[in-house]
Amino acid sequence: MLRAAxxxxxxxxxxxxxxxxxxxxxxPVLPDVGPIAPVESDLPIPKGTRFRIAFDVxxxxxxxxxxxxxxxxxxxxxxxxxxxxPKQDVxxxxxxxxxxxxxLVKDEVYAPRNGGKSNASAVAVQxxxxxxxxxxxxxxxxxxxxIRKADLLPGVKMSLSAITAHALYQQRGYTxxxx
Amino acid sequence: xxxxLIAALLAAPAVAxxxxxxxxxxxFGKHTPVEHDVAIPKGxxxxxxxDVTKAAPGKLNPGFETAARFINSxxxxxxxxxxxxxxxxxxxxxxxxxxxxxxxxxxxNGAANASEAMVKEMLAKGVRFIVCGQAAxxxxVKKADLLPGVELAISASSAHAILQAQGYTxxxx
Numbered sequence: 301m302l303r304a305a306x307x308x309x310x311x312x313x314x315x316x317x318x319x320x321x322x323x324x325x326x327x328p329v330l331p332d333v334g335p336i337a338p339v340e341s342d343l344p345i346p347k348g349t350r351f352r353i354a355f356d357v358x359x360x361x362x363x364x365x366x367x368x369x370x371x372x373x374x375x376x377x378x379x380x381x382x383x384x385x386p387k388q389d390v391x392x393x394x395x396x397x398x399x400x401x402x403x404l405v406k407d408e409v410y411a412p413r414n415g416g417k418s419n420a421s422a423v424a425v426q427x428x429x430x431x432x433x434x435x436x437x438x439x440x441x442x443x444x445x446x447i448r449k450a451d452l453l454p455g456v457k458m459s460l461s462a463i464t465a466h467a468l469y470q471q472r473g474y475t476x477x478x479x
Numbered sequence: 480x481x482x483x484l485i486a487a488l489l490a491a492p493a494v495a496x497x498x499x500x501x502x503x504x505x506x507f508g509k510h511t512p513v514e515h516d517v518a519i520p521k522g523x524x525x526x527x528x529x530d531v532t533k534a535a536p537g538k539l540n541p542g543f544e545t546a547a548r549f550i551n552s553x554x555x556x557x558x559x560x561x562x563x564x565x566x567x568x569x570x571x572x573x574x575x576x577x578x579x580x581x582x583x584x585x586x587x588n589g590a591a592n593a594s595e596a597m598v599k600e601m602l603a604k605g606v607r608f609i610v611c612g613q614a615a616x617x618x619x620v621k622k623a624d625l626l627p628g629v630e631l632a633i634s635a636s637s638a639h640a641i642l643q644a645q646g647y648t649x650x651x652x
Contacts, residue, residue, distance in 0.1 A: 339631055383633055
């Protein structure tokens with residue numbers, strides 16, 4: 301009965317499968333980026349697990365919008381620390397190639413190419429780097445798009461290619477996030 | 480022998496060998512016999528994980544079915560069923576296809592979940608379905624809304640990291 305009432309309420313509030321972020325709150329590492337939802341998880345994290353996760357980012361965010369995948373990296377850090385994993389045991393590398401390279405550049409480089417808007421992912425990138433997350437831009441896609449090292453936000457690194465970065469980080473024991 | 484080949488060619492134009500059901504799942508996950516060159520080393524244990532986001536209203540979810548095909552095809556080629564461990568990490572709209580009939584119907588104008596029977600059969604055979612807790616929360620799906628046996632993880636990223644660290648290989652498509 302209660303369940304039915306809750307369900308119908310929920311359905312009225314959120315038609316079909318709409319995204320509802322009301323159950324999400326700030327995470328412990330980066331409270332301003334990557335809000336998290338508590339989960340009754342069935343997949344225990346074995347004690348002593350060291351997460352080393354590589355994200356692959358290719359899609360550029362719309363001007364004025366935080367990159368969804370960069371936010372996912374922040375959420376990943378927040379939610380594992382919230383689940384009791386020590387912060388130093390959640391190591392994340394974000395490997396960027398293609399148009400998403402523009403989400404890693406300074407405002408003065410970003411704005412003229414994006415209708416005068418500032419880079420809405422810049423603050424998140426800076427905070428993630430401050431929290432120990434690594435960002436690598438594919439040197440090949442940077443060259444093909446005319447992105448120079450000096451254009452990059454402080455702390456963003458460049459690799460020979462995205463493929464190189466993925467290969468090296470997987471050899472170091474990083475698992476690849478598939479989306 | 481030759482005549483047989485000609486007869487076979489006449490019967491089946493183009494290349495198509497007939498997909499076969501079974502041996503683990505008869506009604507779905509059909510596979511085609513292959514004269515394969517990649518031998519499965521004796522004693523090998525496969526642990527393989529799929530990533531599924533897309534829903535498939537009204538039909539069998541092809542992402543789920545691919546996992547069933549993986550099992551059928553390897554067991555058909557001589558592997559023991561217990562040596563083929565498969566997990567399906569689900570985030571996005573496909574989560575709906577792992578919910579109970581009541582929840583699914585309420586969210587889909589009374590429609591039935593065409594993948595439900597397949598999912599139940601796969602769960603019974605030890606396939607793990609692991610739902611992203613972050614996406615479930617955003618969709619308003621609770622643990623009690625999931626079919627019995629479906630697991631909930633902190634997130635899909637978390638599940639993939641844990642499974643890969645435990646030796647599961649990630650299917651790249």
